[in-house]
Amino acid sequence: MKTSTVLISSLLGLMFSCIAHAQADPGKEVIGKLKGSIVYATNSNESSQNATPVSGALQRTIVANKLPFATYYLLGTDRQDVYKGYPNWLKPMRGSDAMMLSYEPKQTTAEGIKVEVSFWQNKQKIFSTKTLTIKPGTPLIFTGPQWRNGKVLIVLELEQ
Amino acid sequence: MNDKSPEELMVRWMDGEKLNPEELDVLKKMHAEDPSWAIDPKEFAPVAEALHTRYSSDLEVPQGKLFQDTLMKRVAQEREHEQEIARLQEKVTAFPQRSAASFNWAKVAVGMAACFLFGILVNTSFFKRSQPTQSQNYAYSAPSQLQPVVYSVHDNLSADFLSVDEQNVIVIEGLDAIPDNIDLFALSYPAPPSRRQPIKVTPHIHYPLYEN
Amino acid sequence: MSMDDPSEPPEHDQQEATSPANDEVAAQERTLVKAAQNGDLRAFDQLVELHRGKIYSMIYNMLHNQADAWDLTQESFIKAWKALPKFENRSKFSTWLYRIAHNTVYDWMRKRKITSAGEFNDEILADDSIEPSARTTPRSSIAPDKQLENSELAKRIETAMEKLSMEHRQVIILREIDGYDYKEIAAMTDNTLGTVMSRLFYARKKLQTLLKNER
Numbered sequence: 001m002k003t004s005t006v007l008i009s010s011l012l013g014l015m016f017s018c019i020a021h022a023q024a025d026p027g028k029e030v031i032g033k034l035k036g037s038i039v040y041a042t043n044s045n046e047s048s049q050n051a052t053p054v055s056g057a058l059q060r061t062i063v064a065n066k067l068p069f070a071t072y073y074l075l076g077t078d079r080q081d082v083y084k085g086y087p088n089w090l091k092p093m094r095g096s097d098a099m100m101l102s103y104e105p106k107q108t109t110a111e112g113i114k115v116e117v118s119f120w121q122n123k124q125k126i127f128s129t130k131t132l133t134i135k136p137g138t139p140l141i142f143t144g145p146q147w148r149n150g151k152v153l154i155v156l157e158l159e160q
Numbered sequence: 161m162n163d164k165s166p167e168e169l170m171v172r173w174m175d176g177e178k179l180n181p182e183e184l185d186v187l188k189k190m191h192a193e194d195p196s197w198a199i200d201p202k203e204f205a206p207v208a209e210a211l212h213t214r215y216s217s218d219l220e221v222p223q224g225k226l227f228q229d230t231l232m233k234r235v236a237q238e239r240e241h242e243q244e245i246a247r248l249q250e251k252v253t254a255f256p257q258r259s260a261a262s263f264n265w266a267k268v269a270v271g272m273a274a275c276f277l278f279g280i281l282v283n284t285s286f287f288k289r290s291q292p293t294q295s296q297n298y299a300y301s302a303p304s305q306l307q308p309v310v311y312s313v314h315d316n317l318s319a320d321f322l323s324v325d326e327q328n329v330i331v332i333e334g335l336d337a338i339p340d341n342i343d344l345f346a347l348s349y350p351a352p353p354s355r356r357q358p359i360k361v362t363p364h365i366h367y368p369l370y371e372n
Numbered sequence: 373m374s375m376d377d378p379s380e381p382p383e384h385d386q387q388e389a390t391s392p393a394n395d396e397v398a399a400q401e402r403t404l405v406k407a408a409q410n411g412d413l414r415a416f417d418q419l420v421e422l423h424r425g426k427i428y429s430m431i432y433n434m435l436h437n438q439a440d441a442w443d444l445t446q447e448s449f450i451k452a453w454k455a456l457p458k459f460e461n462r463s464k465f466s467t468w469l470y471r472i473a474h475n476t477v478y479d480w481m482r483k484r485k486i487t488s489a490g491e492f493n494d495e496i497l498a499d500d501s502i503e504p505s506a507r508t509t510p511r512s513s514i515a516p517d518k519q520l521e522n523s524e525l526a527k528r529i530e531t532a533m534e535k536l537s538m539e540h541r542q543v544i545i546l547r548e549i550d551g552y553d554y555k556e557i558a559a560m561t562d563n564t565l566g567t568v569m570s571r572l573f574y575a576r577k578k579l580q581t582l583l584k585n586e587r
Contacts, residue, residue, distance in 0.1 A: 040345075061328070067322075073345075116439065118439070127332065128437070129439075140328050141328060144335060147337065147344060165566060165569065165570060167572075168565075168570070172569075199577050203580060204579075206525070207529070207576075207579055207583055211533075213529075217426065218425045219432060221442065222438060227442065228417070228424075231420060231449055232417055234446070234450055235453050238453060239411065
C-alpha cells in the first residue's frame with residue numbers, strides 16, 4: 001500500500017509538472033537581443049553638439065563594406081529582446097515614432113537568427129523585408145531616406 | 161420541426177430572412193429568458209457599416225505586375241518539374257514486355273536504373289528551380305528583381321544588396337526624404353561622456369546620388 | 373432591443389439573382405479552369421488576375437501584414453495550381469480557391485506558434501502579445517500602411533476585430549465584408565453550416581459588446 005501510494009503520488013506529481021511545463025509559453029523564450037540604430041551618413045561637414053560618431057561592430061562593418069560616405073553619426077539606439085514566437089519593436093529615436101523597426105524571428109541557425117524586419121515612419125509601415133539572416137558581429141544595414149546632406153541608415157545588430 | 165439552433169435563427173433573422181412561426185417562437189422564448197442574449201439589428205447596423213469603412217473585399221495586390229510575374233515563374237517551374245517526372249515514368253514503364261522467366265535479372269537492373277535516374281532528376285531539378293526556365297507554351301519576361309528583398313506599397317521603391325557576396329547591406333531607393341527642418345540630432349539620445357572623433361572613410365563606390 | 377414583432381425582420385438588400393451576365397462570367401471562368409487543368413499557363417494567369425485581389429484582401433484582412441499577405445497569396449495560388457487536376461467543378465472556383473487560401477493561412481498561423489490555451493491568438497500587434505517588461509510596445513492604434521478613412525469608428529472597429537479569435541474574425545470578414553452566403557462560408561472554411569452560424573452569432577455579439585464598452 002505504501003509503495004503504491006508513493007508510486008501514484010510520484011506519477012501524479014510528474015503528470016502535473018508536465019502539464020505546468022506544457023502551459024509555459026515557448027514563444028516567450030528569449031533567443032537573442034537586437035540593437036537597432038539610426039545613423040546619419042554624410043559627405044558634408046555638418047555636425048551638431050549632439051552628434052555621436054559610430055563605433056564598434058557598426059564602425060567595422062562600415063569600413064569593411066566601403067560605404068560611400070565620409071562621416072557617420074549615431075542618431076539613436078534601442079535594444080530589445082528577440083522572443084522566439086513573438087514580434088517586437090525598436091524605437092531608436094528616443095521613443096518617438098519618427099522611425100521604428102518591428103521584427104519577427106523565423107528561425108535560429110548556427111550562424112545567427114533569421115528575421116523579417118519592417119521599417120515604420122510616423123506609424124506608417126514603409127517597407128518589410130523577406131527573411132534575412134542577422135549574424136553576431138555583422139550588422140544588417142539599410143540605406144534609408146535622405147535627410148539634409150546625407151542619408152539615414154537603419155542598422156540592426158544581433159547581440160548574444 | 162425546427163432543426164436550427166437559436167443562434168442560427170438569430171443570424172438569419174438579422175440578415176432579413178423570414179422565419180416561420182415555430183422559429184419565431186424559439187427566438188421569443190430565448191429573448192424572454194435572457195434579453196441580453198439577442199443582438200439588436202439596429203445596434204449592429206452601424207457596426208456592419210463601420211466594417212466596410214475599415215475593410216475592403218477587393219484590395220489591389222501591391223506591386224501587382226511583380227506579383228503576377230513571380231507567381232507565374234514559379235508555376236512554370238512547377239509545371240516543368242511535373243513534366244519531367246512524367247517523362248521519367250514513361251521511360252520506366254515503356255520498357256518492352258518479355259516473358260517473366262527471362263526478365264528476372266532485367267527487373268533488378270531496370271529497378272536500379274530507374275532509382276538512379278530518378279535520384280539524378282530530383283537533384284538536378286531541385287537546383288534548377290532557382291534558375292529561370294521557359295515553358296514551351298507560355299513565354300514571359302522575368303522581372304529584373306526576381307526575388308524582392310523588401311516589400312512596400314510604394315511602387316517606386318527598389319531594393320538590392322550592395323554586394324551579392326556579403327548580403328548585409330541593402331540599398332533602398334525611392335523613399336521619401338525626411339524634411340530638413342526636422343532636427344534628428346535633437347531627437348537622438350544624448351552623447352556619451354567620452355567623445356571620439358568621427359571616422360573618416362574614403363568613398364570607394366561611386367554613387368551618382370551623392371556627388372558633391 | 374424590441375422583439376415585439378419579430379415577424380418583421382430588418383430590411384436588407386436582396387441578394388442578386390442569377391442573371392445572364394453572371395452566367396456568362398461563370399461560363400468563361402469554367403473555360404479558363406478547364407484550359408488551366410490541361411496545362412495552359414495563360415489560362416491560369418488570367419484566373420490569377422481575376423481572383424488575386426479577393427484572395428489577397430481576405431488574407432490581408434486577417435493578418436494586417438502586407439508582406440505576409442503577399443507571400444501567402446502566392447502560396448495559395450501555387451497550391452491551387454498543384455491541386456487543379458482534383459477540382460471537379462462541383463463548386464464555384466472562387467469557393468474552392470478561398471478554401472485553399474484559408475487552409476494556407478491557418479497552416480501558417482500554426483507554424484508561427486502564436487497560440488494561447490489551445491485557441492489561436494491572432495492579436496499580432498496587440499499589447500498583450502509583447503512581453504510586459506519590454507520597454508517599448510506598439511500601440512494597437514498603429515495604422516497599417518495604406519490610406520484609411522480617418523474615422524474614429526473605423527479605428528475602434530479595427531481594435532475590436534483584433535480582439536476576436538481567428539475563426540470569428542474570418543466569418544465576419546467573409547459575411548460582412550465579402551458578402552458570401554452561409555453555405556459558401558461553410559465550404560470555404562471546411563466547417564458545418566451550424567458551426568458557421570454559431571460563430572457568426574457570437575462574433576457579431578462580441579463585436580457589438582466591444583464597441584459598446586469602448587464608448
